[in-house]
Each structure stands twice: as structure tokens, then as C-alpha cells.
Amino acid sequence: MTYVGERADAPEAAETYHRWSRRYPELGTGPISTERFLSQEQFDQERDRVFAKSWLNVGSTQDLGEPGAFFVRDIAILGVSLLVVQQDDGDVQAFHNVCSHRGNKLIWEPDGTCPGQFACRFHGWGYGRDGALETVPDEENFHFPDKGQLGLVPVRTQVWNGFIFVNLDATGTESLDDHLAGLGESLRDFPFHELKLSYRFDIRERANWKVALDAQNEIYHIPMLAPLHRFLGTAFASNDDGYTRLQDFEKWGPHTVYCSDVDPDYVPTPAEAAIQAACPDFSAPRLPTRAPFAFHVLFPNMVVAFLGNSMFTYNFWPIGVDETVWEIRFHYPHPRTLAERVAIEQMKSRLRDVLCEDQVGHEALQVGLRSRARPDFVLQDQEIQIRSFHKSLDERISGASHV
Amino acid sequence: MMRFLCDTAEVPAGETRSVRLEGMPELVVCNVDGEFHVLAATCSHGKASLADGRLLGCEVECPLHSGRFDVRTGRATRRPAKRPVAVYECVVEGGDLYVSDPAPVDSDLAVALRREPASVPPKR
Ligand code: FES
Ligand code: FES
Ligand SMILES: [Fe+2]
Numbered sequence: 001m002t003y004v005g006e007r008a009d010a011p012e013a014a015e016t017y018h019r020w021s022r023r024y025p026e027l028g029t030g031p032i033s034t035e036r037f038l039s040q041e042q043f044d045q046e047r048d049r050v051f052a053k054s055w056l057n058v059g060s061t062q063d064l065g066e067p068g069a070f071f072v073r074d075i076a077i078l079g080v081s082l083l084v085v086q087q088d089d090g091d092v093q094a095f096h097n098v099c100s101h102r103g104n105k106l107i108w109e110p111d112g113t114c115p116g117q118f119a120c121r122f123h124g125w126g127y128g129r130d131g132a133l134e135t136v137p138d139e140e141n142f143h144f145p146d147k148g149q150l151g152l153v154p155v156r157t158q159v160w161n162g163f164i165f166v167n168l169d170a171t172g173t174e175s176l177d178d179h180l181a182g183l184g185e186s187l188r189d190f191p192f193h194e195l196k197l198s199y200r201f202d203i204r205e206r207a208n209w210k211v212a213l214d215a216q217n218e219i220y221h222i223p224m225l226a227p228l229h230r231f232l233g234t235a236f237a238s239n240d241d242g243y244t245r246l247q248d249f250e251k252w253g254p255h256t257v258y259c260s261d262v263d264p265d266y267v268p269t270p271a272e273a274a275i276q277a278a279c280p281d282f283s284a285p286r287l288p289t290r291a292p293f294a295f296h297v298l299f300p301n302m303v304v305a306f307l308g309n310s311m312f313t314y315n316f317w318p319i320g321v322d323e324t325v326w327e328i329r330f331h332y333p334h335p336r337t338l339a340e341r342v343a344i345e346q347m348k349s350r351l352r353d354v355l356c357e358d359q360v361g362h363e364a365l366q367v368g369l370r371s372r373a374r375p376d377f378v379l380q381d382q383e384i385q386i387r388s389f390h391k392s393l394d395e396r397i398s399g400a401s402h403v
Numbered sequence: 404m405m406r407f408l409c410d411t412a413e414v415p416a417g418e419t420r421s422v423r424l425e426g427m428p429e430l431v432v433c434n435v436d437g438e439f440h441v442l443a444a445t446c447s448h449g450k451a452s453l454a455d456g457r458l459l460g461c462e463v464e465c466p467l468h469s470g471r472f473d474v475r476t477g478r479a480t481r482r483p484a485k486r487p488v489a490v491y492e493c494v495v496e497g498g499d500l501y502v503s504d505p506a507p508v509d510s511d512l513a514v515a516l517r518r519e520p521a522s523v524p525p526k527r
Contacts, residue, residue, distance in 0.1 A: 223483035226469050230482035242448060242470075242485030265485065 020249050020384040027387040031376035036390070037208040037369045043321045045397045047077050050300050053172060054396075055158070055165040055179045057302040057315055058084060060329075061092065062162065062197045063111065068129050070118075071111035072097055076325075077318040078168055082155060083107055085114065085129050092159055094166045095131045095152035106152070118152075127152050160184060161192045163304075163313075182252030183296060187304070191287065195311045195331035199348050203326040205359055207366040209301065209318040210390075212326050215362050216314065217297060217389060219244045219260055220382045225361065228354045231269055235293040235307055237261040247291050249384055254299035254392035258385050259291035275346055279339040285309065286333060297385065299392055309333055310347060322366055328355060405494070405501040408432055408441065412498065419463060421454030427505055429454070430491065433474040435461050439500055440474040441493045443507070447472075447479065447486035477508075 021029055036042050058073040064086040073082045073094075083097040083106060099106045099120040106120050106127070117126035117134055126135030131152035136142065144150065156167040158176035165176050177184055205212065215221075222229050222236045222244055237260055238244045248259040268276065276283045285292070289306040296304045303314035315327040330348055335341040379386055394400075406424055414420045414434045421444055422430045431444040431454040442463070444452045451467035458464075462471040462480055470484025477490040489507035493500055 224468060238482075238485060240486060242479075242483040267480065 018381050020246065020381050024249075024251065024384060024388070027384060027391055031378050032386070032390060033376045034369050034372055034374060037211055037366070038321060038372070040321055043318070046300075046318070046393070049397045049399070050393065051075075051077050051168075051318070053167070053169040054300050055167045055174075055176050056300075057163050057165050057298065057313075058082065058094070059164050060162050060197065061086075061159060061164065063164075064092065066113065068114040069112075070107070070114055070129075072107050072109065073166075075168075075317070080168065081105055082166060083118070083152065084157070084164060084166075085131075087129060092157055092164050093131070094155040094157040094164075096155060098153065099125055100133060100150040100152070101125050101136075161187065161190065163302075180255070180298065183255040183257070183298065186252075186257070186290075187296070190289075192311075194287065194333050196334055197329055198332050198344065199330040199352075201328040201352065201355075203328065203355075203359055204319075205324055205326055205362050206322055207324055207362040208322055208369075209316040209324040210393075211365050211369065212324050212362045213297070213301070213303075213314075213316045213389065214386045215358060215365060216303065217256075217258075217295070217385045218383045219246070219258075219293075220380065221361075225357050228350075228357055231272075232354065234266050234268065234272070235260060235262060237263045244382060246382060246384075251388055254389075254396070255297060256385050256388050257290070257294055257296045259295075260293040262292045271346070275343050279337065279343050281336075282309065282340050282343050287311075295385075297389060299389070300396075307351075310351075312351070322370070324362075326359070326362075404505060405503055406505060408493065408500045408502055410498060411439065411495055411500050414439070414500075417458055419454050419456065419458050421452060424502075424505075427502075428489075430502070431463065432493075432500060433458050433463055435474060439493055439495060441491040441500075441502055442472065442474060442477055443489040443491075445488070446470060446484060447488050448484040453488070 021027065059071055063071050067086055067088045070083055070085040073084055075082065081097040082094045084092060084094045086092055097106050099122065101120065101123055104120055104122040107118055114129050117128060119126045124137045125133065128134050131154055133147045133150045136147055158165050160176055160180060219236055222232055223238060223242050236244050237247065244260065246258050247261040250257050286309045287306065292308060294306045298304060301316045305312050311331040313329045317325040317327060319325060330351060332344045335344055408422050409420060409432060414432050416434050416436055418434055420432045422432055424430065429444040429452060431442050433440045442453065444454045446453055446465040446467065448465065448470050449467055451465050453463045453465055453472065455466045456464045461474055463474050464471045465484060468483050470479060471481035472478065472484065472488055473480050477487040479485050479487055491507055492503040494503050
């Protein structure tokens with residue numbers, strides 16, 4: 001099968017440098033400041049102008065499944081706790097997870113199914129799945145005329161391809177579709193339903209959220225980071241010198257995708273060869289992905305990436321200037337045989353171990369940045385995605401791209 | 404034209420040794436369980452001498468980024484190294500090791516060899 005977007009023409013004969021910066025001159029070539037990963041002022045602006053006003057992915061419909069199913073999502077940078085509930089008509093609605101009586105955090109469980117009403121632990125106020133206040137113990141002793149005004153406070157909620165997004169800006173008018181724009185369009189018909197959430201890891205790390213995102217938002221490090229990254233070779237084409245080369249990079253407003261082709265010269269490890277022999281079918285591309293590896297950054301803090309027949313998503317949740325939760329989810333097609341089941345388990349363990357290498361790297365980066373040894377750092381052409389992200393962030397903060 | 408490289412006793416099994424000969428690039432002699440292999444020592448990836456690296460089974464590991472090469476063929480077996488390094492034919496005579504030809508092994512054959520996946524997994 002061919003990949004969507006694959007080009008028929010031959011690869012460029014001669015290696016050309018600065019391919020992407022010539023294509024996107026507006027992204028510049030200058031260094032990137034150290035302070036943006038360290039300053040509280042920068043962090044506060046990101047909170048107020050970006051996180052408080054953007055569509056944020058808080059989970060997927062696979063986390064729910066039946067009417068009344070819910071999960072709680074605490075967003076530390078915004079100081080909010082949300083209760084995300086599947087409604088009787090299948091829609092998903094998020095509410096502030098706050099009781100209208102005295103402001104107690106309503107639901108303390110991470111997830112579950114609503115047993116008729118959501119009951120507050122403090123004085124027993126009860127709410128329906130639609131957020132309406134239904135039960136007030138000793139109601140006559142209160143002074144409000146109508147408990148209809150005291151339902152849970154809803155938060156703007158929209159679902160795209162099974163991914164649930166919320167927007168805490170009650171006055172915002174941009175729809176999720178408008179926000180995702182060309183990126184949403186490019187994945188509109190993707191068969192996300194064929195991929196099942198199989199594993200989730202929430203990694204708390206001592207690094208700024210942008211350090212973690214930037215470190216994932218490039219493949220320059222893939223052949224180098226030892227001992228495991230370099231065995232990801234199958235999906236990461238490089239030139240004759242072994243340096244990765246992006247197959248494609250595209251930008252839609254603040255969102256980006258970068259792609260990498262397979263490396264025909266890569267020799268599989270014995271374990272890879274054994275897995276391929278056991279389930280050859282599973283190694284062949286099954287999904288209409290843009291490339292063997294395609295890494296989409298959904299501004300500001302989500303990643304949807306395809307690697308072979310699997311999908312992984314990231315959410316980078318800032319906790320403080322130098323603390324982040326990196327939420328990782330692996331999705332695989334439903335296994336058709338026991339061999340495929342084993343292959344998925346092997347892929348999961350392998351990817352998890354690779355990401356452990358990354359995590360150590362994120363924290364080491366933060367240590368280096370925090371020393372303020374240099375006022376700024378440099379980026380090369382294969383790191384154009386990082387430039388793009390920081391430019392978009394600056395534009396959001398300065399209001400240049402505010403909608 | 405044979406050229407003397409070193410006394411085989413100077414390169415114990417599992418070890419490497421750098422040899423510099425007039426008019427040739429730096430060479431690395433590798434002793435894989437008593438079998439000798441000679442390669443151009445400069446890593447194809449960067450500025451490092453494979454003679455400073457570890458020998459792991461039939462692979463030599465670059466000390467700078469841990470790229471690896473099959474010492475029998477010169478083929479790069481582990482990233483970030485990708486291009487092969489030249490290999491030289493050698494002979495042992497009376498306890499001494501010689502390069503049999505100052506030119507590397509015929510390049511067509513060498514390239515074919517280097518493209519072939521390693522059949523012997525390296526010892527760890
Ligand atoms: S080589 Fe990239 S951070 Fe040191
Ligand atoms: S210099 Fe040898 S692997 Fe990079
Ligand atoms: Fe990585």
C-alpha cells in the first residue's frame with residue numbers, strides 16, 4: 001500500500017541543506033532563549049493567555065463508553081478540577097467538579113459510572129449527569145428560591161474524532177473545528193476507531209512542559225540516544241551519513257506535523273525479525289497514515305503520532321515552571337491472533353523503554369537550562385518544528401493570533 | 404606488497420590495536436578469538452578512532468557515539484554509524500601479522516558484503 005501524501009517523484013538527487021528553513025523563512029533561524037523555560041512570568045502568561053483560552057484535550061471517548069460514565073480531570077496549571085460525563089444521548093459534557101453548596105470538590109474518584117446522581121461527600125447535595133441539582137438535604141431551610149440556578153457549572157466541551165476537548169474560556173467563540181483547522185481536516189477521515197487505547201503512562205518529571213514537548217518534537221536525536229533509540233531505525237530514514245531527514249513538515253496555524261520515511265538500510269534486531277516472522281501481516285502498513293512516522297502537534301500541548309500501525313498520544317500538563325506531567329497513551333489495532341497480541345505487548349514494552357530514555361533526557365535538559373550557563377541555544381533545520389511551536393506560542397501570548 | 408603490522412602477541416583475543424603505516428590511513432587490528440581483521444580505524448561517522456573502542460564479538464564499537472562495525476566486512480551494524488569502513492586483507496606468518504595489500508578489499512565485493520545482514524549475532 002502507499003502512504004497518503006506519498007510523492008511519485010524521485011527524492012532530491014543532491015542533499016540540500018536548510019530545506020525547511022528555506023521553505024518557511026518566516027520561522028527564522030535565530031537562537032531560542034533559555035529564560036522561556038525558566039521564568040515564572042513566562043509561565044504565568046502561558047497560563048493566562050494560552051491554557052486558559054485554548055481547546056485542551058482532556059481524554060477520549062474510550063475513557064467513557066456508556067451513559068453516566070465519567071472521569072475527573074484536574075488541570076493543575078489552571079487550578080481547576082473537571083468532571084467529564086457521558087450524557088444519555090451519547091454527547092460528552094464537562095463541568096467544574098465543584099459542589100454549588102460550599103464549593104467542595106464534588107467527585108474524588110478518578111473515574112467511574114454515575115450511580116443515578118453525583119453526591120457530594122460533605123452535605124449530600126446530588127446532581128444529575130446533566131449537571132442539574134436534584135437533591136438538597138433539608139432544602140426548606142435554605143433561602144434560595146430555585147435550585148435550578150445551582151446546577152454544576154458547565155465548561156465548553158467538544159469532541160473531535162473521539163478526542164474530548166474543553167475550553168475554559170467561557171467567553172471564547174472559536175469552535176474546536178476552527179481551532180484545529182487544516183490539521184483537523186487532514187485527519188478528518190482517519191479510522192481512529194480501529195485503534196484501541198491499550199496502555200497509559202502518566203510521567204511526572206522535573207522539567208518545563210516545553211522542554212519535554214520540544215525534546216519529542218524532533219528526530220535529530222533518534223540515531224544517537226543510547227542504548228534504545230537507535231533501534232527505532234525502521235521508521236526513521238537518514239541520509240548516507242546516518243543523519244535523520246524529515247520526509248515532510250507542514251504547518252497549519254499553530255499546529256504542525258512532521259513525517260519520516262522508513263529506513264531501507266536498517267537491519268532489524270533479532271527480536272524484531274522474530275516478531276515480523278510470527279505476524280508478517282501486522283508489520284505491513286494497515287492504516288492510511290501519512291508516513292511510517294507522523295507526529296502531529298495540536299497546539300498547545302497535545303501530540304497525535306502514528307508509528308507503523310500504532311498511534312500514540314501525548315499531553316504535556318504543566319504543573320509548575322519546572323514540573324510537568326507527561327501523559328502518554330498507546331493505541332493499537334485489535335489483535336487478530338495470539339501472535340499479534342504478543343507483538344503488541346513487545347511493541348509497548350519497547351516504546352515504553354525508549355520513552356524512559358527520553359524522560360531522563362528531559363530532566364537533564366532542565367538541569368542544564370536552569371544553570372543559565374548560556375542565554376540561548378541553537379536549532380538546526382531538522383528542528384524546524386520546535387521553531388514553529390515557539391513562534392506560535394509567542395504569537396498567542398502577544399495576542400497576534402488571538403481569536 | 405605485504406607490509407608488517409605487528410606481532411600477533413601484541414593483540415590478545417578480544418582486543419584491538421592501532422597501527423600506523425607510512426602512506427596508509429590509521430589501521431585498527433582486531434583479534435576475534437584468534438582470527439585477525441584489519442580495518443581503517445577512522446569511524447565513518449565522525450572524528451574518532453575505532454582503535455579506542457571496544458571489541459564485542461565480531462563488532463567494534465566506536466568510542467564517540469557507540470556506532471558499531473562488523474570487523475569482517477566493515478559494514479556499519481549500529482546507528483548512528485551508517486557508512487562502512489574499509490577492510491584490508493591480512494595474513495599471519497610466523498607469529499607476525501601483515502596486510503597483504505595496501506589497497507582495501509575490492510570495493511564491489513566489499514559493498515556487497517557490507518550490505519548483507521550479519522548472520523552471526525554479536526556476542527555480548
Ligand atoms: S548535542 Fe544536543 S543538547 Fe547536546
Ligand atoms: S564518530 Fe563513531 S559513531 Fe559517531
Ligand atoms: Fe526520543
